[in-house]
Amino acid sequence: MARRGWIRQYMASPLLQLRDIALTFGGTPLLSGAELSVCSGERVSLVGRNGAGKSTLLKIAAGLVEPDGGSIFMQPGTLVRYLSQEPDFSGYASTLAYVAAGLRSSDDLHAARRVLEQLGLTGHEDPSKLSGGEARRASLARVLAPSPDILLLDEPTNHLDLTTIEWLEQDLDSRRIALVIVSHDRRFLSMLSRSMVWLDRGQTRRIERGFAHLEEWRDAVLAEEERDQHKLARKIVAEEHWMRYGVTGRRKRNMRRLSRLQAVREQRRTYRATAGKAVITASSAALSGAQVIEAAGISKSYGGRPVVSDFSIRIQRNDRIGIVGPNGSGKTTLINMLTGILPPDTGSVRLGSTLAVATLDQHRDSLDPHVTVAGALTGGRGDSVMVNGNAKHVVSYMKDFLFAREQAGTPLGKLSGGERGRLMLAQALARPSNLLVLDEPTNDLDMETLDVLEGMLAEYPGTVLLISHDRDFLDRVVNGVIAPEGNGRWIEYAGGYSDMLAQRGADLTRENPRQPERQKAIKETASMGAVSQPMKRRWLFKDKHALETLPKTVGKLKAEIDHLQSKLSDPTFYARDRAAFEKITATLGELQQKLTAAEEQWLELEILREELANN
Secondary structure (H helix, E strand, O other): OHHHHHHHHHHOOOOEEEEEEEEEEOOEEEEEEEEEEEOOOOEEEEEOOOOOOHHHHHHHHOOOOOOOEEEEEEOOOOOEEEEOOOOOOOOOOOHHHHHHOOOOOOOOHHHHHHHHHHOOOOOOOOHHHOOHHHHHHHHHHHHHOOOOOEEEEEOOOOOOOHHHHHHHHHHHHHOOOEEEEEOOOHHHHHHHOOEEEEEEOOEEEEEOOOHHHHHHHHHHHHHHHHHHHHHHHHHHHHHHHHHHHOOOOOHHHHHHHHHHHHHHHHHHHOOOOOOOOOOOOOOEOOOOOOEEEEEEEEEEEEOOEEEEEEEEEEEEOOOEEEEOOOOOOOHHHHHHHHOOOOOOOEEEEEEOOOOOEEEEOOOHHHOOOOOEHHHHHHOOOOOEEEEOOEEEEHHHHHHHOOOOHHHHHOEHHHOOHHHHHHHHHHHHHHOOEOEEEEEOOOOOOOHHHHHHHHHHHHHOOOEEEEEOOOHHHHHHHOOEEEEEEEOOEEEEEEOOHHHHHHHHOOOOOOOOOOOHHHHHHHHHHHHHHHHHOOOOOOOOHHHHHHHHHHHHHHHHHHHHHHHHHHHHOOOOHHHHOHHHHHHHHHHHHHHHHHHHHHHHHHHHHHHHHHHHHHO
16 A cells, blocks of 8 residues: 555656645634645545535635645646535526636637537526526536546536436546546446545545445544554553552652653543444334325326326335436426325326325425524424434434534534435434435435435335435335336336346437447446446345345236236237237337346345355
8 A cells, every 4th residue: 555655656746735734613623634635637536424524625625715724736737627516606697608707718618518518508598597407517517618637526416317427427537637526426436436535533544446445444444543542541541550559769760651641641632533323213103004106097298298108106015116317307296296296187196094204305405594403303392303202302313413412503504515414314204204205315415324324214114215316325225216218108127226227228318329339438437347346245125125025026027917918819909909909019018028127136136145145
């Protein structure tokens, strides 16, 4: 490790270097000795918990925040662009004007138009009326158009749909620029990063390995730190024992030893321990019926455009269903129809008995910025929150979601994006439920909180419906994915996001397919990532659930296939009703594809279970 760092230092001088950066907010040190070095073409992921100071460190690197101490060096002529989580569009008449303002005098305006077009914008949009996804795409166009030497990206995938995220991955990978990325999207970081900087308790550590190695590295560092603190504690006990019983008449030696004792006490006193893990629990209502939602032939159109067309599904208790698709494809419309909020134009939705629904909305700007954290959790009534039928003091509940006691009176407008995300989770999960409806639950959450959220969803005794653009999160959590096929048509696939792609044989841009060269590049990049960043395959909750439910799914598919084949066996059917015959033939083909995929997944899971059991 030390040799690799020496080679890196002397082979390429950094374009940007931050050394011994210190910054204090409100009397509390946020950064104390933080460092960041970026050489030409490097791909660095900046990781750490929410509130650790990652965004602040990026702003210091971009020259937007002045540190209290430390030094900043930048090679002359280096162009740096910073993607903010909350861009300022004020004063710009159009998205093209906003993007053009980020160009240098020598840059070509056509570059701005080209990037806007690639991101699905015309350049004529009014910045004050942009949706969250459109605002993020305009911000990306502004930092990409001038082709900077260093690109500082703060949560670049927030509010983007999956197709745009995959386009962004390929675009960044094709550019010969340096990247420093802060993101909660683990797959995005795994695809693009080659080095990691871990910001923890104000200080940074660096490793020349990709993001796939984060957990292994972090656990090793914390384990070593824990051993050091244990040794320090034992040393203090031994020295204190000497103070009580071992002092002799040799004053000079005693004073030296007393000085050492005071030094180790000070070391222990100033030690900043890691923050604890979030403790995320959902308040459970009584079990719902076995069948939670049954939709039969539901459709919805807006302005003559079909958003959902003739969609049917049965969702059983304990299912975890993910809904994916480009922005504007109708994900929210579909989930609102399935949960009874929005009536379909045609078809029917039947909800199961004793349903208790808790919903997490992605629109965090709906939070009242003047309400305090404690007031938001208690509804302004008293100082307790009801969790699983028991009253819990609001400060104790706040700590479960990694809020400090001092933040009880903090207005919501002062919270970071990650803190607002945790607050909305805390609000939603306090409500008793047996059906969780989560819209983009992973936005702005740090890796540790994501892990805890995944564990909670694995143990949750009810049913989960979620919309997410986080591919890794979907693969870890869901056992079924609903994806759009164009013209309002939606299909359910067994398994996670990767399983869905394998069954479709295409990505989510089927209506506007990518060029073969680009598809080849995607496969090659994925293959390279698999070789250079091996991931340990674990037995996840979704694997166990799938293995238990797949036999039933296979049996159901076979029964439906047999039923349709019996209809087609009627020799007069085609002559009597050609349209119905063709519709049943098409449905039969889809069912047979689903059956093949389900049987293959069942076999793969059985093999995996046996392999893991034998290791």
